[in-house]
Amino acid sequence: MTAYKAAMSREVKTLYVAEAEDGIRLDRWFRRRWPHLSHVQVQKMARSGQIRVDGSRAKPEDRLTAGAAVRVPPIPDPVEKTPGERPTLSDRDVAYARSLVLFEDDMVIALNKPAGLAVQGGTKTTKHVDRLLSAWGEGLERPRLVHRLDRDTSGVLLLGKGPEAAKRLAGAFARRQAKKTYWAIVMGAPSRGPGRSDLALKKSGINDFEIMRPADPKEHGAEPAETAFATISRAAHRASWMALRPFTGRTHQLRAHMKAMGHPILGDPKYGDEASNELSGPLKLQLHARRIELDHPGGGKLIVEAPLSPEMKAGFAHFGFSEDEAEQDPFAGVKRIR
Template identity: 40%
Template sequence: MSPRPPRKVRAIDRPIELSEAEIAFVRGLVIYEDAEVLALNKPAGLSSQGGRAQVHTLDEMLWAFARPGKARPRLIHRLDRDTSGVILTARTQPAAGFLGKAMMARRFRKTYQAVVAPGVPEPRAGTIEVPLRREMLGREAYMRVCAPDHPDAETAKTRYRTLAGGPEAALVELSPETGRMHQLRVHLAHLGRPIAGDARYGGALTLGGEAVPRLMLHAAALEFPHPAGGTKRIEAPVPVDMAALLERLGLAGNGGEQLAV
């Protein structure tokens, strides 16, 4: 996950030329839309912004939803490239302003699911409240646990609970109360249960006798104040690769009930 709000859309931004396949692809990601907001189920492997050269990011592909002569929807938050799940955009400038202020005021409620290893966290549920600091290794940014009095310390708080567990791995639900870069990944590694597939922070690369396909972190639900009033909750189903891993590990439950958020 990423704590930083997306970069501001500048007036000089111009529409990106998208292929028909890209337009169909991004429109197929929509899980909710109305006059004010548009929510998508981002797949793992797609950068929210600032992606690698020659590959369009989700932010760029939002031009597929732009009305003639208007700006594209604006990202309200980001997900790491290898994290799947709910990502929210605003269709209008007033909606973007409203949602941006609500996010800064911590009125968003984010729910993630992750496969961790080895085994069930101890305790099975609790709160991780450990400061983090940023560290650069070459061109790569890492987050590290640090003492509260470290000059670069940032407060970080994550609530978690175990949804299903076995001897090899567990499925956990995560609710971050702050939004630091890589917060969930580093907090779970600090707990001794790094997220499966997270090579950067020590996650298991094989489970159930097979390779873990990617970082097993999914933004399952997002609850936020809607610009038109009231509160909206949007959910994204567990992706196929994660569901297959849970099935292989015996963590899927009866009829998927363990996966409900």
């Protein structure tokens, strides 16, 4: 069994949510400050009542408001690997993890996450990106996740090397400073745009049956969501290749917004309908995190693009799309409403 040396401060603190953090999820707020915490650790602290917001229990997915008082329980220090300890990953796993690298320097790693690989583990998920990060070491050497992609979405996934780099990258995502461009193939022929959807979304169901549905912004539990969209190419009126830019980071936001617009993303078993499922045929989810642009934590700009996944290549081949049809940035000059 792997053994680690860990220390923990016994001090309970009360910290206040900054104005720039208004609307951030509770779990992301914690991991922005303590990047070494796992998602499971934050969940356990919240569900056991150790974390409280303005004196009340809170769920990991709850949104925080500026000025809220957060009770912070004792936080475990980053673990350090015991000298001489055997690696937790096989040589094959290490090689696989490193084969996913698109870009790496002393502060940032950009991975090309394949479709089907979860970002974080769960009760039935043992192979995931978070586990593979041990390929770079443990303790302070272990990279930190700073954002997420759905299991079946392929493309660019950024990691921070060290607590400070991770904190800066996570802060950029929390403040919505990262420009994310997704490519998707959807049913039908949406307007060419660029346009926006600002339909609020509300989560319903649990676990594998969890889904985001349109909601009135005043409805309890509804979350504001904003997506910019632009059509790059069309296959007659059957399907369209689109660029999507989320200005907010709600669960399944792009998939739910396109479904609500009447143009579900093809290959989507959760948000598709009978017509889109028939058009999709054997195609897997046609959603790909193509590009991320944001400030590099060490200065300057960081721009990373991920090549098409095998799943998206199959969709492009089926409908006759070609990558050279795309503009460098179809959202040039487009800004979020909020």
